[in-house]
Amino acid sequence: xxxxxxxxxxxxxxxxxxxxxxxxxxxxxxxxxxxxxxxxxxxxxxxxxxxxxxxxxxxxxxxxxxxxxxxxxxxxxxxxxxxxxxxxxxxxxxxxxxxxxxxxxxxxxxxxxxxxxxxxxxxxxxxxxxxxxxxxxxxxxxxxxxxxxxxxxxxxxxxxxxxxxxxxxxxxxxxxxxxxxxxxxxxxxxxxxxxxxxxxxxxxxxxxxxxxxxxxxxxxxxxxxxxxxxxxxxxxxxxxxxxxxxxxxxxxxxxxxxxxxxxxxxxxxxxxxxxxxxxxxxxxxxxxxxxxxxxxxxxxxxxxxxxxxxxxxxxxxxxxxxxxxxxxxxxxxxxxxxxxxxxxxxxxxxxxxxxxxxxxxxxxxxxxxxxxxxxxxxxxxxxxxxxxxxxxxxxxx
Amino acid sequence: xxxxxxxxxxxxxxxxxxxxxxxxxxxxxxxxxxxxxxxxxxxxxxxxxxxxxxxxxxxxxxxxxxxxxxxxxxxxxxxxxxxxx
Numbered sequence: 401x402x403x404x405x406x407x408x409x410x411x412x413x414x415x416x417x418x419x420x421x422x423x424x425x426x427x428x429x430x431x432x433x434x435x436x437x438x439x440x441x442x443x444x445x446x447x448x449x450x451x452x453x454x455x456x457x458x459x460x461x462x463x464x465x466x467x468x469x470x471x472x473x474x475x476x477x478x479x480x481x482x483x484x485x486x487x488x489x490x491x492x493x494x495x496x497x498x499x500x501x502x503x504x505x506x507x508x509x510x511x512x513x514x515x516x517x518x519x520x521x522x523x524x525x526x527x528x529x530x531x532x533x534x535x536x537x538x539x540x541x542x543x544x545x546x547x548x549x550x551x552x553x554x555x556x557x558x559x560x561x562x563x564x565x566x567x568x569x570x571x572x573x574x575x576x577x578x579x580x581x582x583x584x585x586x587x588x589x590x591x592x593x594x595x596x597x598x599x600x601x602x603x604x605x606x607x608x609x610x611x612x613x614x615x616x617x618x619x620x621x622x623x624x625x626x627x628x629x630x631x632x633x634x635x636x637x638x639x640x641x642x643x644x645x646x647x648x649x650x651x652x653x654x655x656x657x658x659x660x661x662x663x664x665x666x667x668x669x670x671x672x673x674x675x676x677x678x679x680x681x682x683x684x685x686x687x688x689x690x691x692x693x694x695x696x697x698x699x700x701x702x703x704x705x706x707x708x709x710x711x712x713x714x715x716x717x718x719x720x721x722x723x724x725x726x727x728x729x730x731x732x733x734x735x736x737x738x739x740x741x742x743x744x745x746x747x748x749x750x751x752x753x754x755x756x757x758x759x760x761x762x763x764x765x766x767x768x769x770x771x772x773x774x775x776x777x778x779x780x781x782x783x784x785x786x787x788x789x790x791x792x793x794x795x796x797x
Numbered sequence: 798x799x800x801x802x803x804x805x806x807x808x809x810x811x812x813x814x815x816x817x818x819x820x821x822x823x824x825x826x827x828x829x830x831x832x833x834x835x836x837x838x839x840x841x842x843x844x845x846x847x848x849x850x851x852x853x854x855x856x857x858x859x860x861x862x863x864x865x866x867x868x869x870x871x872x873x874x875x876x877x878x879x880x881x882x
Contacts, residue, residue, distance in 0.1 A: 503803035564802060602805055609808035617818060620800055627802050 407584050413544040413576045414439030416583045417483075417509055420551040422453045423591035424507070427478035430458040430469040434488040435521050436573035437511040441483055455481075463488035467495040467506070474504035475612045477603035479555070482506065485573055486513035489527045493534070499566045500535025500628060502613040505558035505598070506566045508536075509551060512674065512725070513573040514760040522761020523573040524725035525674060529702070529734040535628050537567040537635055538703040540673040544583050546654055547571040552586060553642045556595050563635045564601075565628070572675040572725075574761070586650070594649050632704040639701055657706035659698045660713060662688055666695025668776045669717040671739060673699040676723060676757075676764050683769035694773055699735065707742040714743075720752045721776040723764070723790075727756040732787045753779045757790035764790070811859070817845075820862035822877040828852050830874035837866035837875060 411419075418440050421429070429448070431441040447453040460466045463484050470480035484492060489510060499506055510528045514520040528538060539554060541547040547569060554567040571577060602610060616624050640656030647653035661681055663669065670680055677698045687694045697713055699706075714720060722736040731737060736754030743750070755772055758764045768790060778784040837853055838846045842865060845856040855866070867875040 501804060602801075602803070611806045611808070611810065612803055614804045614806040614810060615814070615816075616800075616804055617814070617816075623800050624802075624804050627800070631802070 407587070408582045409585060410580055410582050411585070412439060413547065413571065413579050413581070415443050416544050416548045416585060417551060417571065417577075418443030418447065419585050420548040421481055421509075422447050423586040423588050424481070424552055424555050424595060425453075425479065425592070425597075426455050426481035428456045428458060428470065428473040429481045430460055430466045430473070431482045431484065432460055432463045432466045432488060434463070434485055436513060436523075436577045437483045437485045437488070437509070439577060440509060440511065444481075463491040464495060467492045467499065467508075470506050471495065471499060471502065471504060472604075474499075474506055474600075475502065475604045477598070477600045479559075479598040480504075480506045481508070483509040483511065485511040486515050486521075486527045489531060490515060493531065496531060496534040496536060496566075498613055501624065503564040503628075503631070504566060504612075505555070505564055507551065507554045507558055508566070508568050509547070510568045510570045511573040511577045512570055518760075520760040521573075523575050524759045524761065525570065525572070526726045526759070528568055528570045529724070529726035531568075532703055532734060535565065535632070536703065537565055537632070537639075537701070539567065539569050539639075539701055540699065541569065541571045541576065542654070542675060542677040542698065544571075544576055544579060544581050545652065547576055548583060548586060549646060549650065549652055549654075552591055552595060553639075553646055556642050556645075557635060557638050559598050560635075560638055561599075561601065563631050563638055565631050565635060570674065575675045584652075590649055594646070636701070636704050636706055636709075655698065655700055657699075657701040657709045658713060659700060661696040661698065663695040663697060663713060665693060666716075667693040667718045668773055669695050669697055669714060669720050670723060670769070670772065670776075671697045671699060671714070671720055671735065672723040673702060673735065674725065676725070679764055679766060680723070680769055683766045683773075686766065687770065687773060692773070702735070705738050705742065710739065710742055711746050711748060714750065715748055717750050719776045719780045720750055721772050721779070722752065722754045723757050723769075723772060724755070725758040727759065727789070736787065751779045751782070752786075753784055754787040755790045756788075759789075762791065815858040817857055817859045817861060820857075820860060820880060822862040822864060823857065823880040824855050824860065824862070824864070824866055825876045825878050826853060826855075827874045827876070830872045832872055834871065836869045836871065840865050840869045
């Protein structure tokens with residue numbers, strides 16, 4: 401990050417992201433309020449009502465409708481925005497696949513929250529990690545500034561002619577949506593230059609009738625899926641490129657697909673994503689001061705999963721610990737499983753251990769990170785289970 | 798024909814896409830029994846039975862073999878036959 405602080409303001413994360421959305425000039429905002437996303441759409445509604453933002457704001461009856469409306473908006477050539485979380489994202493699930501299959505570049509902020517039952521409104525990332533297979537790009541943010549910047553970047557990536565895929569910008573609920581911290585809000589004019597108006601190739605037009613998401617029988621269905629798969633693969637280069645273009649204009653860069661922190665000579669590497677990365681950085685600082693060769697790999701882009709970049713960045717590590725706020729009920733958790741899979745056909749045979757941590761809003765502390773590093777050291781000698789629930793309270797089981 | 802991203806197709810695509818491909822049974826019409834009541838044409842959910850030169854015939858490019866015509870025919874003039882391809 402540059403040291404420029406000229407336009408820094410202390411604002412709530414949700415306001416900062418709403419301001420970023422305003423700078424992206426969506427034609428239609430369609431959303432249903434749900435904690436902890438509510439402040440984002442409340443702010444947008446206010447901006448529209450005050451005439452600050454020339455968008456149509458639609459209040460709908462559910463998240464299913466919220467995203468379905470945007471299918472129509474985007475197919476008709478408009479730029480669409482929504483935001484949701486948790487049960488709301490789950491309710492959108494069917495439409496998520498349709499948006500991706502129809503190649504509609506909708507951008508959505510996901511205010512990550514646990515998903516019920518049991519009912520829980522606090523932060524974890526079960527909601528969006530659970531939606532990893534729907535064909536949306538997924539970018540995870542460490543702080544509010546990243547969420548602001550990634551929102552603008554996401555439209556540019558999604559709307560690229562070669563990509564045309566929807567994107568989720570994931571920010572931890574409450575931790576980022578409700579925090580007040582200094583943020584450099586986007587400059588409207590610079591944002592307009594960075595992100596020109598949406599230029600669709602095909603639109604719904606009564607004069608030239610077309611069908612989006614048409615029927616595909618077994619002779620062509622595989623090929624449509626392949627096209628989506630290829631678009632995700634191609635988007636990796638675009639995500640890197642857009643991150644650099646953003647840096648040129650706005651002076652901030654957080655890595656494209658991933659970023660390293662004390663990674664070059666690290667023996668013990670923690671891999672994680674989202675806001676907990678900030679805590680891990682503090683823990684790494686403390687352990688480095690004690691001479692421990694600990695490093696961090698922050699994954700920014702979870703879909704597409706940057707297999708080659710991860711292999712390159714992690715090949716020197718002697719042990720890897722993955723910390724994530726989700727669990728695949730039945731087999732470890734999303735990130736650790738994907739990471740292991742991406743190494744299997746390489747010559748990397750580094751031990752990898754995984755931790756489901758911070759579920760349903762439980763804090764992850766520096767002490768926890770130190771504890772995980774101690775477990776990683778034990779794993780190097782094969783004395784640690786491959787996967788565990790961090791700080792499991794066995795006394796209440 | 799190359800496919801377009803987003804499963805995008807121009808209007809009237811079923812003129813090109815023959816949707817009768819998944820049929821298992823095919824209707825056979827006994828034109829001697831037929832009394833030209835049109836019920837098969839009226840009930841066909843695909844709208845693919847029409848009179849050709851005075852005889853009712855299914856358009857097999859679109860017929861799914863659903864048997865509705867055979868079921869509705871008051872003269873039992875339509876028989877569903879296993880189609881081997």
